[in-house]
Amino acid sequence: xxxxxxxxxxxxxxxxxxxxxxxxxxxxxxxxxxxxxxxxxxxxxxxxxxxxxxxxxxxxxxxxxxxxxxxxxxxxxxxxxxxxxxxxxxxxxxxxxxxxxxxxxxxxxxxxxxxxxxxxxxxxxxxxxxxxxxxxxxxxxxxxxxxxxxxxxxxxxxxxxxxxxxxxxxxxxxxxxxxxxxxxxxxxxxxxxxxxxxxxxxxxxxxxxxxxxxxxxxxxxxxxxxxxxxxxxxxxxxxxxxxxxxxxxxxxxxxxxxxxxxxxxxxxxxxxxxxxxxxxxxxxxxxxxxxxxxxxxxxxxxxxxxxxxxxxxxxxxxxxxxxxxxxxxxxxxxxxxxxxxxxxxxxxxxxxxxxxxxxxxxxxxxxxxxxxxxxxxxxxxxxxxxxxxxxxxxxxxxxxxxxxxxxxxxx
Numbered sequence: 001x002x003x004x005x006x007x008x009x010x011x012x013x014x015x016x017x018x019x020x021x022x023x024x025x026x027x028x029x030x031x032x033x034x035x036x037x038x039x040x041x042x043x044x045x046x047x048x049x050x051x052x053x054x055x056x057x058x059x060x061x062x063x064x065x066x067x068x069x070x071x072x073x074x075x076x077x078x079x080x081x082x083x084x085x086x087x088x089x090x091x092x093x094x095x096x097x098x099x100x101x102x103x104x105x106x107x108x109x110x111x112x113x114x115x116x117x118x119x120x121x122x123x124x125x126x127x128x129x130x131x132x133x134x135x136x137x138x139x140x141x142x143x144x145x146x147x148x149x150x151x152x153x154x155x156x157x158x159x160x161x162x163x164x165x166x167x168x169x170x171x172x173x174x175x176x177x178x179x180x181x182x183x184x185x186x187x188x189x190x191x192x193x194x195x196x197x198x199x200x201x202x203x204x205x206x207x208x209x210x211x212x213x214x215x216x217x218x219x220x221x222x223x224x225x226x227x228x229x230x231x232x233x234x235x236x237x238x239x240x241x242x243x244x245x246x247x248x249x250x251x252x253x254x255x256x257x258x259x260x261x262x263x264x265x266x267x268x269x270x271x272x273x274x275x276x277x278x279x280x281x282x283x284x285x286x287x288x289x290x291x292x293x294x295x296x297x298x299x300x301x302x303x304x305x306x307x308x309x310x311x312x313x314x315x316x317x318x319x320x321x322x323x324x325x326x327x328x329x330x331x332x333x334x335x336x337x338x339x340x341x342x343x344x345x346x347x348x349x350x351x352x353x354x355x356x357x358x359x360x361x362x363x364x365x366x367x368x369x370x371x372x373x374x375x376x377x378x379x380x381x382x383x384x385x386x387x388x389x390x391x392x393x394x395x396x397x398x399x400x401x402x403x404x405x406x407x408x409x410x411x
Contacts, residue, residue, distance in 0.1 A: 013341035015371040017158050017317035017347065018188055019210035019217050020361030026214060030263045031268035036325035037262055038255065046254030047195065049265055051270035056213075056280070057205060057223040059197040062248050064222040065268075067261040070187040070208035073220035074100050075107070076242035077183055077204045081228055082149055083236035084108045089139060089180070090152040091115070091131045092124075095159035095348035100152060102174045107237060111382060112148075114139060121304055121321055124349050127157075130164035130312040133172040134297060150181040150203075156189030158211075159347040161319040161356065162307045163193050170201040187211060189276055190221075192287045192316045203228040211316070212283075214274075214361040215267045225232075269409060282404070287315035289401060290359035297372045297394040301379065301389025306354050320375075321354045326384055328355045335378035341371055346359045365398045 002303030008010075014021050035041050053063045066072055082088065085108065090101045092115035104111035114135050115126035131153045140148065151173060156163045166184055173182060181203040186195050197205050202225065209219035224232075224244065232244055246257040275283055291313060298305055298320050308317025322328045331353050332343050344356030357375065359368055369391065376391050 006394050007340055010340070013339075013367070013371050013374065015358045015368075016206075016342050016344040017211070017356055017360065018360035020212070020214055020358065021363070022216055023214055023274070023362040025274065026267045026270045030216075030267040031287070032263070032266050034262050037259055042262070043254035045265060046251070046256070046260075047270060049065065049122055049269050049272065050251055051300075052276065053221070053268065054223075055276060056272060057197045057198065057207075057221075058195065058280075059205075059223050060156075061198070061226060062224055062229070062244075062251065064224065064244055064247050064251075065256075065260070065265075066220045066222075066242070067218060067258075067264070068220045069217060070185075070206065070220050071099075071103075072242070073187075073206045073208065073222055074103055074185065076220075076222050076239075076244075077206050078104055078107055078109065079235070079237040079239040079242050080222070080224075080244050081204065081231040081235050082109060083234075084148045085110060085277065087112065087147045088150045089114065089136065089148045091136065091154075091159065091161055092126050093129075093131060093154050093164060094127050094157035095280070095350075096157060096185065096187070097154045098348060099294070100154070104152070112139075120308060123306070124352060127160050127349060128162070128306060128308040130162050130309060131169055133165065133168040133263070136169060137176050140173060140178040140180065148178070148180050150183050152183045154183070155186035155195060156193050156314055156316050157297070158188040158317065158344075159319075159350065159356075160306050161314040161317045162309070163189065163312050163314045163316070165312065166195075166202065167200045181231060187220075188316050188360075191271075191280075191283065193314065194284045196317075197223045197225075203231075209264065209268065212360055213268065213271045215264060215271055216259060219264045219268065227362055239294060269282055284315065286403065287360060289403065290363065290365075291315040291318060291395045293394045294357055294359050294368060294372065296397040297375075297390030300388045300390040300393035302385075302407035306350070306356075315359045316360045317356050319346075319350075319354050319356050323381075323384060326382065327352050329385070331378055331382045334382055335374050339374035339377060339379070341374040342372075343375070369398070371395060
């Protein structure tokens, strides 16, 4: 008899950078009975969720919710504002930036890819650093005819552990006096790393449910500016299901023009309640702290961190480069089989060279200490020579940097 019970005792340590572990509180909310998606109860739920998710994106403008993966939201973003043959400028920071570029090409767009040349530690240089806003500004200044219709960048590159400076990209576009739309993928950054759709002047933000929002996969988002909505009125790429106009209109009453994923919306409502009750600043600070603790472990091991710029270290995940000749996937496999801990694989151009430790969502210090213990044991069993104990280094960091507690109000 076939069994799928891979984890017979205790909790599995899901330390990939998404899907992240789903809190029991959200799972309980999702177990509520499905309701009529055209009834008054659903309309009230829809209006609340739409208002709350605007707070998560930090926008006053519409956020469109799709029953789809983040890949669907990528396509929605492109097809709603662009026309066949349009020129888009995209920046290569890793595997997911590359996949978005591939999608743009398949949709019939002229997708230009900017990247830093060269390699470092056997890894493409552009995959170890954030978006270089100066390169975008230089390219846009050269586009005197304003043929480039959009600039597409990834905020938190899940494949590399690099978080790019989106405000700097906006400044670069403005400095070039260029009318291109700014489109940003923050699928793994939302609700884990600081993100300000309005203040940073983003026109279309793409995200998904399965990372910082702590939901299962299956829900994705487009946050849109008035400029993007105006561009959508003349865009010619084919779209029907993805079209913003009908969704925005029906969302005014809390409904969708198709059957939405009711039970995931229950979960999203609960996730927003949890995040907003804690306060986004506290959520971001918590993730920054976890990232520092994990990186302390990697440094103690004497291994290289995939992100080579300390100023853009991701608070969501840390990429760990293996010594030359060590297969990162074999190390991951051993850690999974021996210690029931899942780590992220290296993707695309870094496959086999590194693995990724997720530190996001429903997590705490002891969760990370257990995962780092599994990593350290697995590295030693794999024959990787370590300079010291990352577990001790992480314990020292977390012990010396307690989680800030909010001041209690007097009774």
